[in-house]
Amino acid sequence: MTTETQTLLRDHVDMRMIVANGDDKGSDRNAIVKLDPDHPGFRDRGYRARRNAIAQIAMTYEPGSPIPSAPYTELEHGVWQTIWRALGPAHREHACAEYLECLERLDFDTDHIPQLDEVSQKVEAISGFRLEPVAGLVEPRVFLESLAQGVFLSTQYIRHHSTPLYTPEPDVAHEIIGHAVTLASKRLAELNRLFGEAVKRTTRTDDFDRLARIYWFTIEFGVLRENGRVKAYGTGLLSSAGELAEMHKAELRPLDLEAAANHVYDPTHYQSLLFCASSFDEMYGMLRDFLLRW
Numbered sequence: 001m002t003t004e005t006q007t008l009l010r011d012h013v014d015m016r017m018i019v020a021n022g023d024d025k026g027s028d029r030n031a032i033v034k035l036d037p038d039h040p041g042f043r044d045r046g047y048r049a050r051r052n053a054i055a056q057i058a059m060t061y062e063p064g065s066p067i068p069s070a071p072y073t074e075l076e077h078g079v080w081q082t083i084w085r086a087l088g089p090a091h092r093e094h095a096c097a098e099y100l101e102c103l104e105r106l107d108f109d110t111d112h113i114p115q116l117d118e119v120s121q122k123v124e125a126i127s128g129f130r131l132e133p134v135a136g137l138v139e140p141r142v143f144l145e146s147l148a149q150g151v152f153l154s155t156q157y158i159r160h161h162s163t164p165l166y167t168p169e170p171d172v173a174h175e176i177i178g179h180a181v182t183l184a185s186k187r188l189a190e191l192n193r194l195f196g197e198a199v200k201r202t203t204r205t206d207d208f209d210r211l212a213r214i215y216w217f218t219i220e221f222g223v224l225r226e227n228g229r230v231k232a233y234g235t236g237l238l239s240s241a242g243e244l245a246e247m248h249k250a251e252l253r254p255l256d257l258e259a260a261a262n263h264v265y266d267p268t269h270y271q272s273l274l275f276c277a278s279s280f281d282e283m284y285g286m287l288r289d290f291l292l293r294w
């Protein structure tokens with residue numbers, strides 16, 4: 001598997017977390033999450049303890065059972081508040097209508113990080129999709145194939161409070177504000193399922209990489225036109241005020257799935273190239289047909 005596919009989806013920047021097997025021989029025998037020395041939470045023992053406790057939830061989780069609550073602190077709820085203060089105006093300006101409708105339907109508390117179980121129940125009632133917790137890095141194929149079953153594998157921890165608008169890895173803010181909201185759209189949920197089914201039919205590595213790039217340029221970083229203006233429907237854009245602010249600096253090309261399949265992107269920077277559909281309907285129809293034919 002190439003480096004590109006390893007970093008794909010989990011997520012927009014390099015994944016720096018390693019989940020060990022529980023037989024850690026380091027200084028902390030109970031540590032299961034290892035953070036890089038340059039991770040914002042590396043020196044914060046309390047944060048690392050919470051990360052371990054939250055990873056434990058995923059590691060002992062029985063699919064289909066209620067997701068245990070994560071132990072967020074007031075400081076972490078403050079991170080969620082800061083994210084929303086930045087994203088509220090950015091969404092009003094740059095989010096597509098379908099996303100804004102779903103956001104209203106899910107009706108999040110912007111003061112407290114919602115628990116995955118409560119979000120999962122709301123999404124499932126709308127589209128049949130449910131969330132299941134994962135401790136961190138998931139193989140791209142495992143992640144994408146789970147979509148075929150209507151399961152979105154979601155991290156549960158939140159980024160460190162010292163960098164509320166930046167995370168070097170996917171966190172619960174990206175999963176909920178990006179993915180869970182879009183999975184509350186019946187049409188976007190259907191496209192996610194079709195991606196999962198297409199991946200299951202894909203055996204060759206280069207075909208998998210092509211499909212994964214299409215996922216990147218649509219579900220993660222897709223844009224479309226609405227009343228003559230460019231709006232985001234991609235989860236990587238919608239969960240980051242920084243990405244939304246930079247979106248209009250990107251080169252826009254008309255949505256072309258063959259071109260997206262062949263375009264190698266850099267996940268460590270703001271995206272310099274985006275594929276823009278002429279409408280939500282065009283994006284939905286084009287992607288649906290493509291995935292059904294794959």
Ligand SMILES: [Fe+2]
Pocket residue numbers: 009010011170174178179220235236
């Ligand atoms: Fe993502």
